[in-house]
Amino acid sequence: xxxxxxxxxxxxxxxxxxxxxxxxxxxxxxxxxxxxxxxxxxxxxxxxxxxxxxxxxxxxxxxxxxxxxxxxxxxxxxxxxxxxxxxxxxxxxxxxxxxxxxxxxxxxxxxxxxxxxxxxxxxxxxxxxxxxxxxxxxxxxxxxxxxxxxxxxxxxxxxxxxxxxxxxxxxxxxxxxxxxxxxxxxxxxxxxxxxxxxxxxxxxxxxxxxxxxxxxxxxxxxxxxxxxxxxxxxxxxxxxxxxxxxxxxxxxxxxxxxxxxxxxxxxxxxxxxxxxxxxxxxxxxxxxxxxxxxxxxxxxxxxxxxxxx
Amino acid sequence: xxxxxxxxxxxxxxxxxxxxxxxxxxxxxxxxxxxxxxxxxxxxxxxxxxxxxxxxxxxxxxxxxxxxxxxxxxxxxxxxxxxxxxxxxxxxxxxxxxxxxxxxxxxxxxxxxxxxxxxxxxxxxxxxxxxxxxxxxxxxxxxxxxxxxxxxxxxxxxxxxxxxxxxxxxxxxxxxxxxxxxxxxxxxxxxxxxxxxxxxxxxxxxxxxxxxxxxxxxxxxxxxxxxxxxxxxxxxxxxxxxxxxxxxxxxxxxxxxxxxxxxxxxxxxxxxxxxxxxxxxxxxxxxxxxxxxxxxxxxxxxxxxxxxx
Amino acid sequence: xxxxxxxxxxxxxxxxxxxxxxxxxxxxxxxxxxxxxxxxxxxxxxxxxxxxxxxxxxxxxxxxxxxxxxxxxxxxxxxxxxxxxxxxxxxxxxxxxxxxxxxxxxxxxxxxxxxxxxxxxxxxxxxxxxxxxxxxxxxxxxxxxxxxxxxxxxxxxxxxxxxxxxxxxxxxxxxxxxxxxxxxxxxxxxxxxxxxxxxxxxxxxxxxxxxxxxxxxxxxxxxxxxxxxxxxxxxxxxxxxxxxxxxxxxxxxxxxxxxxxxxxxxxxxxxxxxxxxxxxxxxxxxxxxxxxxxxxxxxxxxxxxxxxx
Numbered sequence: 001x002x003x004x005x006x007x008x009x010x011x012x013x014x015x016x017x018x019x020x021x022x023x024x025x026x027x028x029x030x031x032x033x034x035x036x037x038x039x040x041x042x043x044x045x046x047x048x049x050x051x052x053x054x055x056x057x058x059x060x061x062x063x064x065x066x067x068x069x070x071x072x073x074x075x076x077x078x079x080x081x082x083x084x085x086x087x088x089x090x091x092x093x094x095x096x097x098x099x100x101x102x103x104x105x106x107x108x109x110x111x112x113x114x115x116x117x118x119x120x121x122x123x124x125x126x127x128x129x130x131x132x133x134x135x136x137x138x139x140x141x142x143x144x145x146x147x148x149x150x151x152x153x154x155x156x157x158x159x160x161x162x163x164x165x166x167x168x169x170x171x172x173x174x175x176x177x178x179x180x181x182x183x184x185x186x187x188x189x190x191x192x193x194x195x196x197x198x199x200x201x202x203x204x205x206x207x208x209x210x211x212x213x214x215x216x217x218x219x220x221x222x223x224x225x226x227x228x229x230x231x232x233x234x235x236x237x238x239x240x241x242x243x244x245x246x247x248x249x250x251x252x253x254x255x256x257x258x259x260x261x262x263x264x265x266x267x268x269x270x271x272x273x274x275x276x277x278x279x280x281x282x283x284x285x286x287x288x289x290x291x292x293x294x295x296x297x298x299x300x301x302x303x304x305x306x307x308x309x
Numbered sequence: 310x311x312x313x314x315x316x317x318x319x320x321x322x323x324x325x326x327x328x329x330x331x332x333x334x335x336x337x338x339x340x341x342x343x344x345x346x347x348x349x350x351x352x353x354x355x356x357x358x359x360x361x362x363x364x365x366x367x368x369x370x371x372x373x374x375x376x377x378x379x380x381x382x383x384x385x386x387x388x389x390x391x392x393x394x395x396x397x398x399x400x401x402x403x404x405x406x407x408x409x410x411x412x413x414x415x416x417x418x419x420x421x422x423x424x425x426x427x428x429x430x431x432x433x434x435x436x437x438x439x440x441x442x443x444x445x446x447x448x449x450x451x452x453x454x455x456x457x458x459x460x461x462x463x464x465x466x467x468x469x470x471x472x473x474x475x476x477x478x479x480x481x482x483x484x485x486x487x488x489x490x491x492x493x494x495x496x497x498x499x500x501x502x503x504x505x506x507x508x509x510x511x512x513x514x515x516x517x518x519x520x521x522x523x524x525x526x527x528x529x530x531x532x533x534x535x536x537x538x539x540x541x542x543x544x545x546x547x548x549x550x551x552x553x554x555x556x557x558x559x560x561x562x563x564x565x566x567x568x569x570x571x572x573x574x575x576x577x578x579x580x581x582x583x584x585x586x587x588x589x590x591x592x593x594x595x596x597x598x599x600x601x602x603x604x605x606x607x608x609x610x611x612x613x614x615x616x617x618x
Numbered sequence: 619x620x621x622x623x624x625x626x627x628x629x630x631x632x633x634x635x636x637x638x639x640x641x642x643x644x645x646x647x648x649x650x651x652x653x654x655x656x657x658x659x660x661x662x663x664x665x666x667x668x669x670x671x672x673x674x675x676x677x678x679x680x681x682x683x684x685x686x687x688x689x690x691x692x693x694x695x696x697x698x699x700x701x702x703x704x705x706x707x708x709x710x711x712x713x714x715x716x717x718x719x720x721x722x723x724x725x726x727x728x729x730x731x732x733x734x735x736x737x738x739x740x741x742x743x744x745x746x747x748x749x750x751x752x753x754x755x756x757x758x759x760x761x762x763x764x765x766x767x768x769x770x771x772x773x774x775x776x777x778x779x780x781x782x783x784x785x786x787x788x789x790x791x792x793x794x795x796x797x798x799x800x801x802x803x804x805x806x807x808x809x810x811x812x813x814x815x816x817x818x819x820x821x822x823x824x825x826x827x828x829x830x831x832x833x834x835x836x837x838x839x840x841x842x843x844x845x846x847x848x849x850x851x852x853x854x855x856x857x858x859x860x861x862x863x864x865x866x867x868x869x870x871x872x873x874x875x876x877x878x879x880x881x882x883x884x885x886x887x888x889x890x891x892x893x894x895x896x897x898x899x900x901x902x903x904x905x906x907x908x909x910x911x912x913x914x915x916x917x918x919x920x921x922x923x924x925x926x927x
Contacts, residue, residue: 179795179796179797180795181795219671219687220671220685248638248639250635251636251637251638252636252794252795252872252873253638253871253872256638256910257638257639257641258639259638259639259641260639260641260690261672261687261689261690264690265687293910294640294909294910295638295639295640295641295910298640298641298642298643298646299641301641301643302641302643302690305643306690
C-alpha cells in the first residue's frame with residue numbers, strides 16, 4: 001500500500017462557527033497537544049481569534065471598539081504556552097467580523113494585527129499568521145483583503161510567514177447550515193486552474209503557503225485538482241499545503257469524524273501530487289482520543305497503525 | 310469577573326420531542342440527581358407527562374381514553390422518589406397532545422390534573438406545576454388555556470405554585486426540524502414588552518413564575534430583554550425566572566451542549582437584571598458528566614470552577 | 619407486560635451512506651460480535667459490499683472495471699472470521715452503484731456475485747444473501763432487478779437463502795438528507811397490501827424472507843401494517859421478518875439511538891403479528907456498549923433487562 005502524506009499541522013477551532021464547543025479546560029488542552037505531538041504534529045493554527053462578538057483573548061480593541069464579549073480565558077496565551085511546552089509552532093488566525101464582507105474583514109484586522117503582535121509577538125512559539133477569511137472563487141474584495149492583511153502581518157512581525165486555506169468550489173461546497181451534502185454547479189478543474197492562476201498572481205509575495213480544503217470535491221477528483229494546485233503554487237513561489245479535513249462531508253450529521261479510508265485516500269493523493277505539507281481541520285474534535293466523538297479516537301488509532309506511529 | 314446567577318433548577322426532558330433519549334435506568338437517574346444536587350440544583354421539573362401517544366406514568370385516562378402507549382416505567386414515581394432522596398422539589402409538567410392547539414391542550418389536561426394529583430399529590434416532593442404549552446406570541450387560545458390550567462392546578466392541589474416557560478420570539482426562534490439557525494422577523498424589545506404586558510395582565514394570579522427561554526435572542530440583546538421581563542413580572546406579581554438553555558442554538562447539529570462562555574454570558578445578564586431564579590433546559594443531556602455528549606461533562610466542570618462549587 | 623420478538627440478527631453497516639463511520643479495527647469488531655452474541659444475535663448481514671466507489675473487499679471487478687478505491691482492510695474476510703469464531707451466520711449484501719437505478723444495480727451485481735462466491739463461498743459462515751437495493755413502492759425495474767439478482771445468488775451458491783429489506787412508504791419515509799422527519803402522502807394500509815401483494819407474487823420462489831423496515835410508520839400503525847405483511851408473506855411462501863430499526867426517526871439529529879420504549883413497542887407488535895424473525899439496523903451504532911453514541915449502550919442494558927438476558 002502506498003503511503004499518504006503525514007499530517008503535521010492542525011487547526012485549533014477557537015472560535016468555531018459551526019462545530020460545537022467541547023468546553024475543555026487547560027488540562028484537556030495540554031493533553032491534546034501531547035496527543036498531537038505523538039503523531040508528528042508540529043504546527044497548530046488558531047483558526048480565528050474571534051468571530052462576531054466572541055473572542056479568544058482579552059482585546060481592548062475588539063471589546064472596547066466593537067462590543068465583543070470578554071472571554072473567560074486567554075486562549076492565545078494558553079495555546080502559546082502549550083506550543084512552547086510541547087515544542088510546536090503556533091500560527092495566529094485573524095478576526096472574522098462575520099458580516100460586511102472582505103473589506104470589513106480587512107478594516108477590523110488592521111487594529112487586531114498590531115494589538116496581537118504587541119501582546120504576543122515576543123512569544124517563542126509565535127511563528128506565523130493565518131489569514132482566515134475563506135473563499136473558493138474570486139469574490140468582491142477577497143483577493144485584495146487577503147493581500148493587504150498578509151502584507152500587514154509580515155510587516156508587523158518582521159516577515160513571519162502567512163498562509164490561507166481556501167476551498168475548492170466543488171460539488172460538496174454546501175453550507176453546514178443546509179441539510180443537503182451536495183449541489184449542482186461545481187467548478188471544473190480548468191475553471192479552477194484559470195481562476196486561481198489569476199488569484200495567485202496577485203498574492204505572490206504576500207502569502208507563503210496555501211492549504212486548499214480537500215473536502216469539497218469527489219474522491220475521484222483529488223488527483224486532478226491536487227496536480228493543478230501544486231503546479232499553480234510552484235509557479236508563484238507559494239508552498240502547496242493541503243488541508244486534509246478529518247470530518248465527513250458526506251453524512252447528514254454536520255459534522256462527525258471522517259471514515260479512515262477517506263482520509264487515507266486524500267493523504268495518498270496529496271503524496272502523489274508532491275504537496276508540501278498536510279494540516280487538518282481539525283485534530284481536537286475529529287482525531288483526538290479525547291474528542292466528544294469517540295469515533296475520533298478510533299480514527300487516531302487507525303491513522304497511527306497506517307503511518308506506523 | 311462578575312458572577313452569574315446560579316442555576317438551581319432543571320427540566321427533566323421526559324417525554325422529549327426533539328432531544329434524543331439517553332435510555333437511562335434508575336441507577337443513572339439516581340446518579341444524575343446526585344450530580345445536580347452537587348452544583349446546587351434544588352428543583353427538578355418534568356417537562357411534560359406525555360407527548361402525543363407516549364406518557365411517563367401509567368395513566369388510565371391517557372391510555373384508556375386517548376390510546377396512549379403504556380410506559381415501561383413509572384417515571385413520575387421514580388422522579389418523586391429521587392427528589393425525596395436527594396432533598397429536591399419536583400414540579401409536574403402537563404400533558405402535550407401535540408395537535409389541536411391550546412384548546413385541545415386544556416381539554417386533555419383537565420382529566421390529567423385530577424388523575425395525577427390523586428395518584429401522586431400526597432408525595433412529599435410534589436411542590437408545583439408546570440403548564441407546558443409553549444408560546445412566544447399571543448396565539449389563539451394560548452393565554453386562556455394557560456390561565457385555565459394554572460387555576461385548575463392550584464385548585465386541585467391546595468394552591469401549589471405554577472410556572473410557565475415561554476420563548477422570546479427572537480431571531481433564533483427556528484424549529485429544531487429545520488436546518489437553519491436564524492430567521493428574519495424577530496420580535497423587537499418594545500413589541501415584546503407590549504405583548505407580554507398584556508399577557509401577564511391576564512395571567513396575574515394564575516401563575517407564580519415565568520421562566521423565559523433565553524436562547525432565541527442574540528447575546529447582545531440579553532440585557533434589554535431581561536430588563537423588560539423583570540419589569541413586567543414585578544408589575545404583575547410574578548417571579549421572574551430565566552430558563553438558561555444549556556444547549557447551543559448556533560450550531561448545525563440540533564442540539565449539543567453549549568459553549569461555556571455563552572452560558573456564562575446569559576447567567577451574568579440574568580444577575581444584572583436581578584432575575585429571581587435560573588433553571589436550565591436541561592441538565593441531563595447538556596450539563597451532566599453522564600450525558601451521552603461528553604462536552605456536557607466538561608461544561609459541568611467549567612461551570613463548577615466558575616461558580617466555585 | 620407482554621414480550622416482544624427477540625432480535626436475532628443485525629446489519630453491519632459497511633459501507634454506509636448516511637451513518638458516520640466508527641473507525642473500528644479488528645479488536646472492536648471482535649468485541650462487538652461478542653456483545654451481539656450475548657443478547658442472542660445469531661445472524662449478521664453486511665448491508666452492502668460497496669457503495670459507489672467505496673468497497674468492503676479487494677475486488678478485481680469493482681476496482682478494475684468500475685474504478686472503485688481499494689479498501690485498507692478486507693471486511694468480508696474479517697466478518698466471516700468473526701462470524702465463525704462466535705458461531706453466527708453471515709449474509710452478504712450486494713453492491714450498490716449509487717446511480718443508474720435498478721437496471722444498473724443488476725448489471726453490476728452479476729459480476730459481483732460470481733466474484734464473491736468464488737472468493738468466499740467456501741467459508742463456513744457464509745449462509746445467505748441480501749439483495750440490497752431498497753424500495754417501498756413498485757419503482758421501474760425494481761422487482762425485476764430483485765428477482766434476477768435473487769435467482770442469480772441462489773444459482774451461484776447452490777441455493778443459499780436470499781432476503782430483502784424494503785421500506786413501508788409511510789409518513790416518516792423522508793430522506794436522511796432533509797431536515798424534516800415526516801411528510802404528507804403516506805401510503806395507506808390497503809394501498810400497501812395491494813402493491814406488495816403484486817410484488818410478492820413476482821418474487822415468489824426468488825426470495826426466502828422479507829424484512830420490512832419498521833421505522834417509517836407511526837407507532838399506532840404497527841399492528842395494521844405488520845398483519846398485512848405477515849398475511850402477504852405467508853401467502854407467497856416468504857418468511858416474514860421485521861427490520862426493527864434501533865435508531866430514532868423522530869429526532870432532528872439523523873440519527874441517534876432510539877428510545878427503548880419505541881423499540882419495545884415495535885418488537886411487541888412484531889410478536890403479536892407472529893412475525894418470523896427480528897433483525898435490526900443496526901447493532902454497532904445504536905445498541906452496542908461500544909458505540910460512539912453512549913445512549914446505545916444504555917439501550918443495550920434496557921433491552922437486556924426487558925428480555926431477561
